[in-house]
Amino acid sequence: xxxxxxxxxxxxxxxxxxxxxxxxxxxxxxxxxxxxxxxxxxxxxxxxxxxxxxxxxxxxxxxxxxxxxxxxxxxxxxxxxxxxxxxxxxxxxxxxxxxxxxxxxxxxxxxxxxxxxxxxxxxxxxxxxxxxxxxxxxxxxxxxxxxxxxxxxxxxxxxxxxxxxxxxxxxxxxxxxxxxxxxxxxxxxxxxxxxxxxxxxxxxxxxxxxxxxxxxxxxxxxxxxxxxxxxxxxxxxxxxxxxxxxxxxxxxxxxxxxxxxxxxxxx
Numbered sequence: 001x002x003x004x005x006x007x008x009x010x011x012x013x014x015x016x017x018x019x020x021x022x023x024x025x026x027x028x029x030x031x032x033x034x035x036x037x038x039x040x041x042x043x044x045x046x047x048x049x050x051x052x053x054x055x056x057x058x059x060x061x062x063x064x065x066x067x068x069x070x071x072x073x074x075x076x077x078x079x080x081x082x083x084x085x086x087x088x089x090x091x092x093x094x095x096x097x098x099x100x101x102x103x104x105x106x107x108x109x110x111x112x113x114x115x116x117x118x119x120x121x122x123x124x125x126x127x128x129x130x131x132x133x134x135x136x137x138x139x140x141x142x143x144x145x146x147x148x149x150x151x152x153x154x155x156x157x158x159x160x161x162x163x164x165x166x167x168x169x170x171x172x173x174x175x176x177x178x179x180x181x182x183x184x185x186x187x188x189x190x191x192x193x194x195x196x197x198x199x200x201x202x203x204x205x206x207x208x209x210x211x212x213x214x215x216x217x218x219x220x221x222x223x224x225x226x227x228x229x230x231x232x233x234x235x236x237x238x239x240x241x242x243x244x245x246x247x248x249x250x251x252x253x254x255x256x257x258x259x260x261x262x263x264x265x266x267x
Contacts, residue, residue, distance in 0.1 A: 003112060003127045003130070005059075005060075005104055005111075005112045005127075006112050006113075006114060006125050006126075006127055008055065008056060008059045008060070009056070009080075009102045009104070009112060009113075009114040009125075010114055010116070010123060010125065011055055012051070012052040012055035012056055012102060012114075013052070013100040013102055013114050013115075013116035013123075014116065014118075015051045015052070015055055016048035016049070016051050016052050016084055016085075016100045016116075017048075017100055017116055017118030018118070019044065019047050019048045019051055020044055020048055020085060020091070020098070020100070020118055021118050021119070023044045023047075024091075024094075042085075042088060042091070042092060044085060044091070045068070045069050045084050045085045045088060046069050046084075048084035048085055048100065049067050049068065049069045049070060049082060049084035051084075052067075052082050052084055052100070052102060053065060053067065053070070053073075053080075053082070056080050056102075060078070060080075062074075062076065062078075063076065063078045063079065063080055063104075064076045064078065064079040064080070065079065065080050065081075065082065066079055066080070066081045066082070066209060066210065067080075067081075067082040067083075067084070067210065068082065068083050068084065068208070068210045069084065077106055077107045078104060078105070078106055079104070079105045080102065080103070080104055080105075081102070081103045081104075081105055081110075081209050081210050081213040081214070082101070082102050082210060083100070083101040083102075083188060083210035083211060083214075084100060085098055085099075085100065086098060086099050086100070086101050086186045086187065086188040086189065086210075086211065087099060087184075087185050087186035087188075087189065089185055090184075090185045090186065095185065096119050097119075097184050097185060097186055097189065098117075098119075098185075098186055098189075099115050099116055099117045099118075099186055099188050099189050099192070100114075100115070100116045100118070101114070101115050101116075101188035101210065101211075101213070101214045101215065102114045102115075102214060103213035103214035103217060105213060108235070109128075109234075110128070110213050110214070110216060110217035110235070111127065111128040111217070112126070112127050112128070112217070113125065113126040113127075113132075113213070113214035113215070113217040113218055113221075114214060115188050115189065115191075115192045115214050115215060115218065117189065117192075121135075122134060122135060123135050124139070124192040124195065124196070124214075124218055125218075126195075126214075126217045126218045126220075126221040126222075127221070128217065128221070129221075130221070131221050131222070132195050132217075132218045132219075132221035132222040134192075134196055139195050139196045139197070139218070139222045140197060140222050140223050141194065141195060141197055141219065141222045141223050141224035141244065141245040142197040142199075142200045142244075142245055142248070143197075143245070144200045144245065144247065144248060145247045146177075146247060146248075146251055147174065147177035147178045147248065147251045147252070147255070148177060148178075148179075149178070149179045150177075150178040150179055150200040150201060150248060150251075151178070151179055151180055151181075151182065151198075151199050151200050152174050152178050152180075152181050152182070152199065152200060152201045152202065152203070152244075152248075152252070153181070153182045153183070153184065153190040153193065153194065153199045153201070153202040154167075154171065154174075154181055154182075154183055154190075154202065154203050154204055155183060155184075155185070155187055155190065155204040155207075156183060166205070167205055169259050170203065170255075170256055170259060172259070173255040173256065173258065173259035174203075174252065174255060176255075177251075177255065178200075182199065187202075187204055187207055187211040187212060187215065188211060188212070188214060188215045189215075190202045190204075190215070191212060191214075191215025191216060191218060191219055191243055192215055192218050194215075194218075194219055194224065194243055194244055195215070195218035195219045195221070195222035195224065196222070197222075199244075200244055200245070200248050201242070201243060201244030201245070201248040201249060201251075201252055202241075202242070202243045202244065203229075203241065203242045203243070203252055203256075204239075204240075204241055205239070205240050206238070206239045206240065207239035207240075207241055208239060209235070211239075212226075212235065212239075212241055213235065215243070216235060216241070216243060219243045219244070223245065224243060224244055224245050224246070224249065225243070225244065225245070225246050225249040225250075226241060226242065226243040226249070227241075227242050227243075227249060227253065228240050228241065228242065229242060229253065229256045229257075230253070230257070231250070231253040231257075242256075
């Protein structure tokens, strides 16, 4: 049974999803800003985020927030981490692959998570110790035991193109063993799909907390593991993340240790 905090986050995610869908047919008229090189945000991101924060504050007025558009608000051990529209680049081009991502961290550890795909009406939820679910159906990571035949998801670091060469080296290392790699444009959905067993694993360089806070809890509660490129467990400060079932996560770490730039393994 979902915990009360998850129910509140689901309500906030659905409200944000309604805003996102409402503007889909008006994309050409949206006000879009370039926050930094090749990193865009639209007024929909801001409207959706404001709706999420409003819903969460109504239930938890003393909690702190870390949101992609608004930044850090408040202090305390309990922090809601919010990406109101993960996959903005897809959304602005009419590519139907994006989501809302909401997580609650307790002293830096994710304890509740919601990832909502409003187009497909797919709701991924997790509570620490209670498992992970897709529309109330229990999720489990894939059972694949090695990279042979594996489907791995990734993303290219448009915020950090200085890491392009290491990313290509890592991609080459994975493709040398796996069936294929997918690059969908939404890290939160990539992690949710990994938790659901649709992907066998996921890796990416330089993610922000809001990109992965909800998704990593989904993976862990679905029986998987997340760590950095050197195999250190937990949400990496570097944003260099690996996730998958226990076998696949370790296989990716091993592949990267043999092929990645040493600086990325130390980050």
